[in-house]
Amino acid sequence: MANILVSIEHTAGKIKSPSLELLTAAKKSGMTVIGVSLGAGSKTAAAEAGKYGATKVYAFEDAALDNYNSELYFNAYKQVIDEAKPEVVLGTGSSSQKDLLPKLAATFSSGVVADATELSIANGKVTTKKPMYSGKCLATAEFVNSPIQFVSMRPNQLSVDAPADGSAEVIEKSVSGTDMRIAIKEIVKGASKRLDLTEANIIVSGGRGLKEAANFKLLEDLADVLGASVGASRAVVDAGWVPHSMQVGQTGKTVAPSLYIAAGISGAIQHLAGMSTSKVIVAINTDPEAPIFQKATYGIVGDATQVLPLLTEEFKKMLS
Amino acid sequence: MKILVCVKQVPDTNTKVQVKADKSGIETNGIKWVLNPYDEFAVEEAIKLRDANAGSQLFVVTLGPKARVVDTLRTALAMGADEAMVVDAPESIDNHATAKALAAVITKEGPFDMVFTGKLAIDDQQGAVTQMIADFAKMPHASVISKFTKNDTVSTVEREVEGGSKEMIEIKGPFVLGANKGLNTPRYASLPGIMKAKKKTVKEFTLSDLGVSDSDIKVKISNFSMPAERAPVNMISGEAAAQVATLSKLLREEAKVL
Structure with missing residues (x-):
């Protein structure tokens, strides 16, 4: 056989x-x-x-x-x-x-x-x-x-x-290296205690609609409650708010979690390409015409910086 | 120092993909073709190295339907590459045959002190050609690199792995490196660069020149389809507090994801 x-x-x-x-x-x-x-x-x-x-x-x-x-x-x-x-x-x-x-x-x-x-x-x-x-x-x-x-x-x-x-x-079995041309000198562990985006079952992701880098804290809080990983749109990675390892999309990571929460992400084609096979997508955006809503399961028209803390509280109650 | 960058032409990330009626691939009419985004970092890194090491020469090579992909070489030339080469090949060629052809270019035109690629091409997203070139050309490789420091005998690279972790690696040349975003900030082509690139002669190879035949194609991709349509969105209305309560209930009871 x-x-x-x-x-x-x-x-x-x-x-x-x-x-x-x-x-x-x-x-x-x-x-x-x-x-x-x-x-x-x-x-x-x-x-x-x-x-x-x-x-x-x-x-x-x-x-x-x-x-x-x-x-x-x-x-x-x-x-x-x-x-x-x-x-x-x-x-x-x-x-x-x-x-x-x-x-x-x-x-x-x-x-x-x-x-x-x-x-x-x-x-x-x-x-x-x-x-x-x-x-x-x-x-x-x-x-x-x-x-x-x-x-x-x-x-x-x-x-x-x-x-x-x-x-x-x-x-x-054992293996030994002869004539090695590569040596690992050091491994710097990521600051994140969370699962890698490609392995995560729940992802909460943020974009320009979060208004400033400091507001990623709101996503971190929500991720803590849900045991989620945190992602980002290309716009905020390019703006230097968060590292490229967090980018979801065609020039970042392709993800397919059970639940993807997009907060303040409008949904550029290249972002949608990276996450639209997620099982359930929640979109929170101030613009009701934002393309992200076409891929979403549930949509909330609103300011992500206001909705996120409410969600965190709600999930905390529900999951406790 | 002699440096080679392997690049690929891909549809722009803003492309709305449509599958051909016969499912053999995607509709290419009206597509804007660009230099693969990760290859831009490879070209930029190579230009910086060339400029920092007097007497160095920077070659760029691509593989694909010649008439179309040569534009991508002009982009790399306009950014600052010195010489360009194209391997004429059908769209359907796989990673194995591609890497074998590029490794043959390395042998024919080399020796090169280092070879750069992008970590993956955003079309098939295989991320395989870098390692396969290294294997065929008998060179060590490191891919998904976000930092590179060239030293005389041993160079150091930073490689990104899961969860934002990074590996610092020492590598002895000649080697193949796959560039990730973050390695540098690619320059825009200058106008004089663009003018010069237009006039440059591109050296051409066929697959048979490089000893690559049909039997080197190991993977066939077919039966393209669009992803399943998603159900229409359920827009949750009301005051913020009510919206959040409804959403939470739906995620638990309807979607059953919490």
């Missing part, structure tokens, strides 16, 4: 939700599910993966792999692929996977589909759907002449099965 290799990303041994999505999809494919996990806690994650259908997991239990290094990760994955000979490799949408998969694909004379939102695997053949022009339209992406089919999936797109009885054979 053909093999499918799944990247098992974890936090100190606990498998992250996007990898559980991949394991569930891999199990449904009918192929033999093989995993690969890197960093401290890999063996724990590998054993856990057995409950989600993995039969064998390569574990690189090494704290030197806790953080992404493009050369070391490449060497580790290449070793696994050479040994396991998968026909499909599934990766998450994390920044490290998005960096790693294309390089592996090139090495193995194969293609890669990044940021897929739908995945089907029949008789070992992968078909994906992916947003194009950051979601202005969709298309089918399939592989031809590609010995291995590499796919990175956008998070929150696939279901996760409940864990079941099952165990994976854990194969311990």
Whole structure:
């Protein structure tokens, strides 16, 4: 039976939700599910993966792999692929996977589909759907002449099965770097304690209608109550109110949370492209003609700086 | 120092996308084609480096339907690139074949001390060509970079990862770097720059010149469709306090997202 290799990303041994999505999809494919996990806690994650259908997991239990290094990760994955000979490799949408998969694909004379939102695997053949022009339209992406089919999936797109009885054979591996041309010197953690926008289930986003940078505090307060992440329009990023890592849109992040609250964002085409596949969209804007209302589920015509504190209070009451 | 920037021509971010009747792609009539926004940061960084290192030369290369994409090279030339090259290729070419062709350009026209790209193109949003070029050209890479400091043997870059975190990386050249927004502020083309760019001869390659054939295309994209229409908006009226109470109730009971 053909093999499918799944990247098992974890936090100190606990498998992250996007990898559980991949394991569930891999199990449904009918192929033999093989995993690969890197960093401290890999063996724990590998054993856990057995409950989600993995039969064998390569574990690189090494704290030197806790953080992404493009050369070391490449060497580790290449070793696994050479040994396991998968026909499909599934990766998450994390920044490290998005960096790693294309390089592996090139090495193995194969293609890669990044940021897929739908995945089907029949008789070992992968078909994906992916947003194009950051979601202005969709298309089918399939592989031809590609010995291995590499796919990175956008998070929150696939279901996760409940864990079941099952165990994976854990194969311990190690990797070392020779002639390394890259070294990670330092990692500066983001000030934000929140989930990355691309992983967030709820996003509250602000634009020019917030009037000044200091009013992003109103969004932060609302995000605290909702456990949300905070986004922004290009206009306020360009104005220097908030960093580019918070920008939602075609030249920022493409997001698809369950709930997207757009406060004081008029809805330029390039912003709408980045968020219009969100399940529920709430728009708050003073201009009833603002394009954001055409994409919104619920609309409130009003001044975001006045509505936001009221919302924060209301949700606080409701969720307490 | 010899620097190469790989650029792509894409529809402007303000484009209202319409899918062709046969679903093979998007309607290109009336589209304003621009230099991919992330590639602007790549071109700017390369110009600054060229200017800071006397005797340096800056090359720019693009790949796509020749007659159309050459305009994007003129934009890069007008900004300040010295030489331009185009690889004539159909619209449908994938990342793998693109990267293989560009790596062949690096071999033919090189050696280059460094290669810049944008971190991704805003059309297919794959973010793959940077790493694939690096693999084919046997160079290390770092992508999504927001800071770059060139040193003689080891250069340093700042790379943006999840949640606003940043990695400081040392990288030994020659290397490939994928530019993110924030790396610099791209300049506008000057009028003399534009005039000069118009007269410049662009060196041309075909895919077969570069040893790339149909079997190098690994991903086919087809069956384009528009996203599902959203239901009409429910505008919540009333005083602010009442609006907020209604919204909260709807999110909980109707939309069930809280």
